[in-house]
Amino acid sequence: MPWNLxxxxxxxxxxxxKIQHDIISxxxxxxxxxxxxxxxxxxxxxxxxxxxxALAELERSGLVYSQRTSGRFITDDQSLLNRxxxxxAGEHIRSFMEQMNAxxxxxxxxxxxxxxx
Amino acid sequence: MEPxxxxxxxxxxxxxxxxxxxxxxxxxxxxxxxxxGPNGSGKTTLIKLINGLLTPTGGQIMINGLAxxxxxxxxxxxxxxxxxxxxxxxxxxxxxxYEDFYDNFSTERASKMLETLEIDRRLRLQDLSKGTxxxxxxxxxxxxxxDLYVLDEPIGGVDPAARDYILQTIxxxxxxxxxxxxxxxxxxxxxxxxxxxxxxKNGQPALNASVDEIRTKYGKSVDALFREVFKC
Numbered sequence: 001m002p003w004n005l006x007x008x009x010x011x012x013x014x015x016x017x018k019i020q021h022d023i024i025s026x027x028x029x030x031x032x033x034x035x036x037x038x039x040x041x042x043x044x045x046x047x048x049x050x051x052x053x054a055l056a057e058l059e060r061s062g063l064v065y066s067q068r069t070s071g072r073f074i075t076d077d078q079s080l081l082n083r084x085x086x087x088x089a090g091e092h093i094r095s096f097m098e099q100m101n102a103x104x105x106x107x108x109x110x111x112x113x114x115x116x117x
Numbered sequence: 118m119e120p121x122x123x124x125x126x127x128x129x130x131x132x133x134x135x136x137x138x139x140x141x142x143x144x145x146x147x148x149x150x151x152x153x154g155p156n157g158s159g160k161t162t163l164i165k166l167i168n169g170l171l172t173p174t175g176g177q178i179m180i181n182g183l184a185x186x187x188x189x190x191x192x193x194x195x196x197x198x199x200x201x202x203x204x205x206x207x208x209x210x211x212x213x214x215y216e217d218f219y220d221n222f223s224t225e226r227a228s229k230m231l232e233t234l235e236i237d238r239r240l241r242l243q244d245l246s247k248g249t250x251x252x253x254x255x256x257x258x259x260x261x262x263x264d265l266y267v268l269d270e271p272i273g274g275v276d277p278a279a280r281d282y283i284l285q286t287i288x289x290x291x292x293x294x295x296x297x298x299x300x301x302x303x304x305x306x307x308x309x310x311x312x313x314x315x316x317x318k319n320g321q322p323a324l325n326a327s328v329d330e331i332r333t334k335y336g337k338s339v340d341a342l343f344r345e346v347f348k349c
Contacts, residue, residue: 045310
């Protein structure tokens, strides 16, 4: 099943976000080995070079590290995982608040409504 | 390493009409490249020049450093935009024909793909539907271990499910040293598997950029950009 990708944003960014999401949500466990670039690219139905770029970027962020001969692994640095999770949560909250704001709800009213849920 | 394809001021005239004029471009190895452009922009002319079916009016075209010749045909696997096989032959006969003809053809790979696509090898080509015939041709072309695959409209006539399978086939069989050049109008279907795209306009490259460069720069898909650039 090809991954769900938007039309208007760079593909490698979306691949990064998807893998990052899979790491945070526990599809991959800390220390797990990632599938090969080729398998991930096939699964996502994208170009292998694009997948390669996404993984290289994830490596730079530290979420993923590579071991020369045996492939790529998910970090087991729990504090980095927590920070990444919090950053993702922050993004979701910001975009939610913006949407509520666009509907005419200010911050207090929005928070009250959440409390009542 | 040497580029797999190099065109230098390549020109092709039909009578007084310039199908290609002063086209200069080079393709690196290990890429999947989309050759995009409206009807009559020169895509098929370029493809026929690569395969030595036409000779240039001016300029040069080099495949792996050589002008088109029997040696380049060994490393170029070409899917024309129309049927090129003898329709009286059976699928199985075509397979052995290809095996005889090309050193780098893998009957095993082709058989596996035909099996997945549930194509009966005993059938004659004339008895296949248009879409199935296209699939057989693509299977033959992708079963060669070539350096350059040139696919002229490979997904035009097949259903969306088969289209996904074909794209998967291209991704699976592709290796780091090979380049795949795909001409098509169905941009949104193949956009995600491309490294870069070349827009041809009146026989000249109007754009040569990677898919993500385009998305970063214009904030839109290649398909949307194409519609804008070639708006009628």
